[in-house]
Amino acid sequence: MGVSNNITACLNFTALLCTVPVVATGLWFASKQGAECARLARWPVAILGGLLLLVALAGFVGAYWNRQGLLAAYLFAMAALITLLLALLVFAFAVTHGSGAYPVPGRAYREYRLEGFSAWLRGYVADPRRWEGIRACLAASDTCRKLGVESAFFISPEQFYQSELSPLQVPID
Numbered sequence: 001m002g003v004s005n006n007i008t009a010c011l012n013f014t015a016l017l018c019t020v021p022v023v024a025t026g027l028w029f030a031s032k033q034g035a036e037c038a039r040l041a042r043w044p045v046a047i048l049g050g051l052l053l054l055v056a057l058a059g060f061v062g063a064y065w066n067r068q069g070l071l072a073a074y075l076f077a078m079a080a081l082i083t084l085l086l087a088l089l090v091f092a093f094a095v096t097h098g099s100g101a102y103p104v105p106g107r108a109y110r111e112y113r114l115e116g117f118s119a120w121l122r123g124y125v126a127d128p129r130r131w132e133g134i135r136a137c138l139a140a141s142d143t144c145r146k147l148g149v150e151s152a153f154f155i156s157p158e159q160f161y162q163s164e165l166s167p168l169q170v171p172i173d
Contacts, residue, residue: 005063008071012059019056022049037137055081095121108162 026046055077062070100116114122124130 005066008063009060012056012063012074015056016053016060019049019053023053025049037141051077051081094118106161108164 023046026043026049029042030046032042055074058070058077059074061067062074095118097118098116100112100114101110102113102116104111114126117125125134
């Protein structure tokens with residue numbers, strides 16, 4: 001076995017070990033049927049982890065036992081996965097490009113409006129069925145209660161207006 005095959009086998013064995021937590025996380029997400037918050041990430045994480053596991057296994061076996069067909073399949077599959085992940089990354093940046101923040105005169109915080117976000121994200125969040133799920137997710141978490149506890153420290157309106165608030169704490173007019 002050549003040096004390049006040894007390096008490829010070692011790298012793919014490491015990748016194989018690294019994909020095990022990804023697959024486990026994906027299966028754990030998939031088993032949480034009641035968690036509305038993780039619904040979007042359920043199956044994509046499991047599928048991506050499984051694909052990475054299979055590609056790393058093909059690369060390891062092809063490099064370790066010098067199987068040219070497996071190495072060729074590994075190269076094409078890895079190129080496809082890298083292209084897919086880059087496309088997903090570009091999509092994520094395009095969707096989350098705008099922050100939706102607008103300055104508020106005389107206030108330390110910024111106001112957030114849905115119009116400041118991408119059209120796809122606006123459509124996704126503004127859909128009544130999806131909004132109910134998002135609202136249920138926020139209600140089930142401790143987010144609202146924590147915001148109430150944190151905002152109890154404002155003694156005067158001026159303290160509130162001059163404080164740095166998170167997007168969830170900003171008042172909605």
